[in-house]
Amino acid sequence: MVEIIEKPLKRLVLGESIFYNNIDDLATVVGLAAATGHPIALNWAEGVVYIPLPAYSDTDIMIEKYLEGEMHWASVAFSEMKKFEDKIRVQGLEIPVIDVSRSKVMNEVASWLKNKIQE
Numbered sequence: 001m002v003e004i005i006e007k008p009l010k011r012l013v014l015g016e017s018i019f020y021n022n023i024d025d026l027a028t029v030v031g032l033a034a035a036t037g038h039p040i041a042l043n044w045a046e047g048v049v050y051i052p053l054p055a056y057s058d059t060d061i062m063i064e065k066y067l068e069g070e071m072h073w074a075s076v077a078f079s080e081m082k083k084f085e086d087k088i089r090v091q092g093l094e095i096p097v098i099d100v101s102r103s104k105v106m107n108e109v110a111s112w113l114k115n116k117i118q119e
Contacts, residue, residue, distance in 0.1 A: 007069065008105070009070070009105050010069035010070060011070040011071070012071050012073065012109065014076055015055065015073065015074045016074075016075045017075065017077075017078065017116060018078070019078060019079070020077065021079070023049065023080065023081055024088075024090050025079070026042075026077055026078070027088040027093075028090050028091060030042060030051055031093040031095055034093060041095070041096040041098050042095060043097075043098055043110075044081060044097050044099050044100065045099070045101035045103075045106055045107045045109075045110035045111075046107060046110035046111050046113075047082045047083075047114060048078055048079070048080060048081065048113045049097060050077065050078035050109070050113055051076065051078075052073045053074045054072070055072035055073060057072070076113070080117055081097075084099050086099075
């Protein structure tokens with residue numbers, strides 16, 4: 001029998017958080033990246049829509065940190081989106097939005113970002 005171990009994340013380190021007052025501004029930035037052929041989707045939970053930019057994870061130090069339960073994101077861009085919608089339309093593009101509220105970590109990230117909006 002194979003032993004299966006779930007090892008939850010202990011810490012998420014953000015380099016910076018970038019708040020967009022207008023969701024269309026966030027979608028425009030994401031749309032520009034999508035227009036270059038990069039597959040991009042926004043995450044949604046807790047009334048917040050966001051997109052993380054992970055830090056370089058292929059270095060020995062980052063791999064070691066990950067194995068210790070620590071993940072690093074270079075940045076996260078976010079905006080308020082009170083009600084979930086499966087896509088945002090901007091400048092002729094449709095940006096997919098994924099409901100990640102079932103993920104404990106992503107839900108906690110969204111709650112943290114939501115608190116930043118209220119600061």
